[in-house]
Amino acid sequence: MADQDVLTRADRVTKRYGSLAAVDTVTMDVAAGEIVGLLGANGAGKTTLIRLLLGLTVPTEGAVTAFGRTPDRSTRQRLGYVPQGLGLWQTLTVAENVSFACAAFQAEPPTLEPGLAAVEHRLVSEIGLGLQRQLAFTIALAHHPELLVLDEPTSGVDPLARARLWDAVHDQADHGTGVLVTTHYMQEAQQCDRLILMSHGKAVAAGTEKEIIGDTTACEVDTPRWADTFAALDSAGLPVTLTGRRVRLADTTPDTVTHALAAAGVPGDVHQVAATLEEKMTVIDRATSPA
Known part of the structure; x- marks a missing residue:
């Protein structure tokens, strides 16, 4: 792919915590308009790699770029992120969470889907996990990011909600947004254009599902x-x-x-x-x- 299409890239990146290499010489990238799935067991290094790509932690070795430069505050303005913990303020209402995030990104508050609109004045701690995940996703998209990073976005939600979220992910990719997503659900891996498998901090396989399975x-x-x-x-x-x-x-x-x-x-x-x-x-x- 052309370099101008690459939104984020890790080049032989390593992150050590003492003697533990949480990420070990990983090279990968995400381009505009593609959905890249990051797969692996708990502890494989997926979340640490995401934090490196976002600039939330600094690599011990190797280099990370976002939009052609070292990740910083300006590059984070161009991406949307849904962490495993969702990043919501539990003691604020749904509407207050939206207003706070949109102010930070200098974006207009979006029109809420009916399910969220019905609870917009309730505290986030009072609504179900499915609605919380929907809210986190809505906030991540509010400023029309060029890169969308989703860390276990559908964990703990029902199959219908997962299907709706994936519809939204595909819609974003169809409009040119690059998507990096981690998931434990193998059927969700089939929704990705390309997969990267991690094990014990290393990227051990990459390609389409068919390419990775090979003749096994x-x-x-x-x-x-x-x-x-x-x-x-x-x-x-x-x-x-x-x-x-x-x-x-x-x-x-x-x-x-x-x-x-x-x-x-x-x-x-x-x-x-x-x-x-x-x-x-x-x-x-x-x-x-x-x-």
């Missing part, structure tokens, strides 16, 4: 005794998971699974299938875990 496969076991099957494979030390009542094992050969089931005296038909993104992440996380 999994085994699925057809059996009426799914609980016994799971227990037997788990006891054998294999990377077994349950999807509903489907027993699956990522990056494991059918022969290995068949032998483990035979040794435990548990029946089951084993067949090979394509791995899911979540299974690929598990495989990568095991491979990159410190010894």
Whole structure:
């Protein structure tokens, strides 16, 4: 992509806290009009990387740029940010939170959606989490940012609210806004144009969902005794998971699974299938875990 399209970039960035490298030589960027998903388990370094990109913390090594310069107060005026904690004043009303944020960004207060308008005079502490997340998102968009950074924006909200938020995210990207979003929901990862997987502070994979999964496969076991099957494979030390009542094992050969089931005296038909993104992440996380 052309440099003028890049809104934020990390170039071999490291952030250490004592002997811990919370972010370890990560290189990534977000361009105008694209949605980049940042995935990884808790403690993978996602939030620390976001804080580096926003200029809220300084890298130990490497360089971060926002809109072509070192992040500062002026670059933060050009982005919208929804942190995990939402960044709302719990002791102010909905309307007061909007007025405060818009004054800081010198923006006109937006027209509130009906759900928020109905509670605009209530304290934020008195409204539900779903409305609080909607409010935080509304505030982040009020000054028409060029870059939108969302840290777990849909955590704890119902599926309908998540779908509506993603509709809004796509609308922003369609109008040229770059979006960086972290999420634990694998179905939300499919909404992104590009993914970056983090594990133990490192960026360990990047690309589309299909590119990241590559030729990684999994085994699925057809059996009426799914609980016994799971227990037997788990006891054998294999990377077994349950999807509903489907027993699956990522990056494991059918022969290995068949032998483990035979040794435990548990029946089951084993067949090979394509791995899911979540299974690929598990495989990568095991491979990159410190010894």
